[in-house]
Amino acid sequence: MSYINKITETLGKEADSLLQHKSTKIPKERLEIPGPHTVDTFRDSDRNPQVLRSLAQLYNHGNLGGTGYLSILPVDQGIEHTAAVSFYKNPDYFDPENIVKLAMEAGCNGVASTFGVLARHARKYAHKIPFIVKINHNELMTYPNKYDQIPFGSVLEAWDMGATAIGATIYFGSEESTRQIQEIAAAFEEAHQLGMATILWCYTRNSGFKKDGKDYHSAADLTGQANHIGVTIKADIIKQKLPETNYGFRDIGFGKQNEDMYNTLSTDHPIDLCRFQVANCYMGKIGLINSGGGSQGDSDFEAAVKTAVINKRAGGCGLIMGRKAFQRPMKDGVEIINSVQEVYLEDKITVA
Incomplete structure (x- = not known):
């Protein structure tokens, strides 16, 4: 089944720019393109x-099974953003079973959540859909709020639960990032020894990353x-926010950078900015999934499809989308997840 007409209509006036763009700074021939062979590419690694x-x-x-793409x-957010603000739009999701049910109904590759959510119904569902246990979080009960x-819980606890993978977040650039890198590197090594895959939420966090009214996070x-x-600490999959700008090192004035670096590797086109991210994932040898972002209401469907198109055409391997799906009735949540999956199932949408 072809979804191209539906996708083109959803993208509206941005369709030509997103669907016809060709990346020339980092050509697709340099990338490891997602496909049915994706898992086989790890045979050269030290993964057991x-x-x-x-x-x-x-x-x-799930619906994307065997394609090399992921919909997770x-x-x-019940921990990261507080449960009340996350679930008031649909209180059904205070019940952890409904989170798993949404992932299954939508044909996701896996469901990622907290120890508590996944543990509560592990015996019923861990063999029916891959569990990805988030092992660390930022809690918002400390006053004033801190960001760490x-x-x-432990990696072994996730394994005993039947998890297929563990997930973790590092706030790169934060005061606590050195400790977080060490903690998660050790956790990923333990997970690999036990046989689980690893997914890293690679978020930047530093008040200094905002300058002159511009946010470089x-x-x-x-x-x-x-x-x-x-990827250096051996994440098997990287989760990252879609890039919205560039020149962070240059404009903030830190790190190692020069103008030629930017001119050689990217343009300001959103697909090229995302390809910059893919290149940093060992040229796509470690898959990049972009986050779906928060819910903005009626524009969510268009935004979700746009993000999926950018990720796929940049050489990424999928989308990890939560709030746009669970902050609405389950039927509508399934529909928006399926609309994203259609982008990855559409053969006419190729890597730029």
């Missing part, structure tokens, strides 16, 4: 057979370097 099996479980499940439902990712160069550190 159990990790390859876990990756295969994740990549071969992440719901950890701390472990909420999603700059391609800063997020790209966060990705590069993430």
